[in-house]
Every structure is written in structure tokens, then in C-alpha cells.
Amino acid sequence: MSSITWQTVQAEALRRIRTREWPPGSRIPDEAVLAAELGCARATVNRALRELAEAGLLERRRKAGTRVPLNPVRKATFEVPIIRQDIEGRGLVPGYRLLTRAVEPAPAALLASLPAGSLPPGAQLLRLRALHLAGDAPFCLEERWVNPLTAPGILVADLDGISANEWLVQNTSFTGGDIAFGATNADAETAAALDCPPGASLFVIDRMTRAGEALITSVRLSYAPGYQMQAVI
Amino acid sequence: MSSITWQTVQAEALRRIRTREWPPGSRIPDEAVLAAELGCARATVNRALRELAEAGLLERRRKAGTRVPLNPVRKATFEVPIIRQDIEGRGLVPGYRLLTRAVEPAPAALLASLPAGSLPPGAQLLRLRALHLAGDAPFCLEERWVNPLTAPGILVADLDGISANEWLVQNTSFTGGDIAFGATNADAETAAALDCPPGASLFVIDRMTRAGEALITSVRLSYAPGYQMQAVI
């Protein structure tokens, strides 16, 4: 029909940014002007530019207009797959083994890393250690604390066959959380579990999820040496 | 006025997903139905649900309707800051030191990791090794290959005071790339540069950016022990 889609407009805007027809730091024409120039409605231009702004390629402010940032802060998006799906996606057969299971008071190290109010004083948490396998090889060691108050049913759930993460995804509703990536040298216990030399460099994900203010679960995933996590820019 | 914004609709949809009023696997009401129920236009519902689908919390297909996925693949977005800004954001004073600079043929290891056509046969690349400092402490070792064909001017650029990354961001236009995170044990040379024990576990980012098919730059960033990268879910 009109053949001018928001994708068309977006591509054209991208082209002008990349060719420096719109140089870094400069202000670009108003939506209304672009709409007239490109022959489409302002809403179409709006959608195109809004998405570019969300991606960090433009900066928009009411009344001040739209500018090409001098130092674009590019945003990358990555998917946080369930480990089983991650393994399957690599063409391997996923396995899961629960190593230890206990109910313990929250350790000081965990309490220190949480904002106040995440846990009631003296809270008892479910502590899990489990190993994810890819084929016959260890893939990832999971060390997890679960708050039974926000994950009711976890204490009686059968976690021998299903990963706690999958149980939580299906049975709780989190409203937020954060995630951090890092690296650490394998300690003796971890090395034994992952069947790698002590001191080997492991990719580590620390993840915390909340329901409102309250902690649902905190987990550290230590991946076997060589693991890489991919993302697109 | 109407007071029903797309954010309102989105929040309500999120609530229904979280409370399992819309259980995993189920199909949710059509846009038109929701619009009537909530008292807004279909376009408003569309924007709310579209964003949830982009975040992985809903699955939408024409004619088939909208469903709550059984296994939501949550997507997390993180910002890829310029290292200098990363250091400043941690409240430290950034520093930069160019260690070595040479023009060499592309090494086999790099060629192997690139798709065919990324580089002409026998291409000469600029090889850089540089150290980023936070205060007086080493922060990150940068090992980079730059393709002068897609980064014209790089061979005569003054890279002693400015990071090659910043030069590239300001002087080239990339159309895509990919990024991978991993961990590795510090080799002797890297350990010396980062002032850490050999074998220490380092967080590593491998990043490649392209202009169309052609390589612009490939870089490995090895962060000093203890570095963590944060993201929000």
C-alpha cells in the first residue's frame, strides 16, 4: 500500500547516521519534517526513531529534539536460556544430578549481598548443589539458595529429576532481579564436581531473583572450562 | 484524559501472567477483546503486548493469537560501555597505555574464526596491545586487530593517548558484530601486564565488529581478576 514502513524509515535513519550525513553530536530534523520528506505519517517516523533511541543510537528529548550521541552506549541483548535448553542448543544430551540438599539458615555472605528486607531475620533457606551434564561431561555446577517463603512448595518438590531453576520458572513469579558475570579459579570441591584441574578458570554467573522486595532465589553457576556465552550487538 | 496508557495495559498483562490468571501455555484474549475490556484502543493494547513479546514474556503469531510461553526465554539487555566510561562509572580514574603496535598479516587463528569474505587474502592488519588502568591498577588488557581497509585513517591515527576503541567508535560505522564472554587462565605475558599471578582466572570478552561482510576489528579484552559485569533482567 503505502510501502513506507517504519522499517524503511529506520533503515534510512541508520544510513544517515552511518554515513555521517547526520554527524555525531548533531541534531536531526524534527519528526514532522522527516515525515513530510519521506512521505509518511509522523507516527511512523516516531516508531522508527523511538526504537533507535532505545538501542542507544539516538538521544531524544522533548522540545530539545533528537540528536546523534557523541558516545553511543551500545546495548547488547542476550538470552538467558534454561541450562537444559542451552545444552540442547549445543547439540548435546542434557543431564542433571542433584548432589546435596539441606535446609539451613542464610549464610552471612548471602545476607551481606542482599538489600535489607530481602529476607526476614533468621530465615531458613533451602540449599541445593546440583550438576548439569552435557552428554557424559560435567557442564555446570549450580549452587543455589531458595527462599521457601516466596517459593512455596519447593520444600516438597521433587528436585531429583528436574532442575530447581525449571521448577522455579514454572512455579513462581519473579518481578525483577540482577545478574553478574565473572570468572573465578576452581576450588578443590568445584574442580572435583566439574572434573577439571583445581585452579582452572571458570566462567561464573551470579544471579538473584526477587518477588517484590523479597528474595526468591540466589544462584551461582560455575561453568566447566571453555564455556562461552554468546550475544549479538 | 483517557488515563489508559500502554504502560497501564502492560502492567495489567504482566500481573495476569505473574498471578497465573493467564497460565503458561494458555492463549490470552485477542487484542480487540482486551481493548474493549480495558476501555482503550486496540493500538494501545498492541503496543503493550508487542513489547512483552519482544522481552520474551509472550509469544504472538498472526491468526494463532497470543500465548504465554511454557518456557519463557528471558532476554536481558546490558550496556556495552566504552572501557573508560566503565572505569569512571566505578568511581576510578581511567588511564590508558599503548604497549605494542605493529602491522602484520592476519594470523591463522583469527582467519579461522571469521566467516569467509571478511578479509581479502593476505590482508595486513594493525595489531595493538594496550592496557587500561583504573587509578594505578591494571584494569583490562586489550589485544586488538584492526582492518585498515574498513578503518581508513587508523594507520596514521594517534593511538598513544586515545583507546583504539574510542577512535573506531568515532571514525567508523559498523553494521553488526558479535560478542562472547568467557573465562581463561592468565598466561605469563597477560599476568605480567595485569600484575596478577600466572594462572589467575580472568574474565574475557571476545568481540568482533563488521561493516557489511568485512571485518573492522576483532578484540580480546582480558579483565583483571575480580572484575564483574552487571546486567538487569
Added chain:
DNA sequence: AGAAATAATATGTATAGACATAATATCGCC
């Protein structure tokens, strides 16, 4: 001059209506 009130303006968003598109369901035919 400096501060406070006011006007102007670009983006942000809502709406109703229309058509496009992809996927599914149904019908007719062999």
C-alpha cells in the same frame, strides 16, 4: 539584572479506521 511567570515547541501517546499479512480452518473435489 535576576527571578518568576508565560509562551512556544518537539516528542510522547491515544484513537478510530483501514488495509496488509501470515497462519489456520474449512470446504470441495477426487
Added chain:
DNA sequence: GGCGATATTATGTCTATACATATTATTTCT
């Protein structure tokens, strides 16, 4: 029953218009 053509349907998108909102520019007042 199986297959292919056709109808149906939910989402995807564009348009024109209107009003909201944040921010900047201007004017007015002291």
C-alpha cells in the same frame, strides 16, 4: 480419506488528528 483451493481471523502496520508533557525560550515583574 487425502489434497488443494478458499475463506477466515488475529496480529501487524499506516494514517490523520488530537491532546499531553517535558523542556526550552521569552517576557514580565521587581
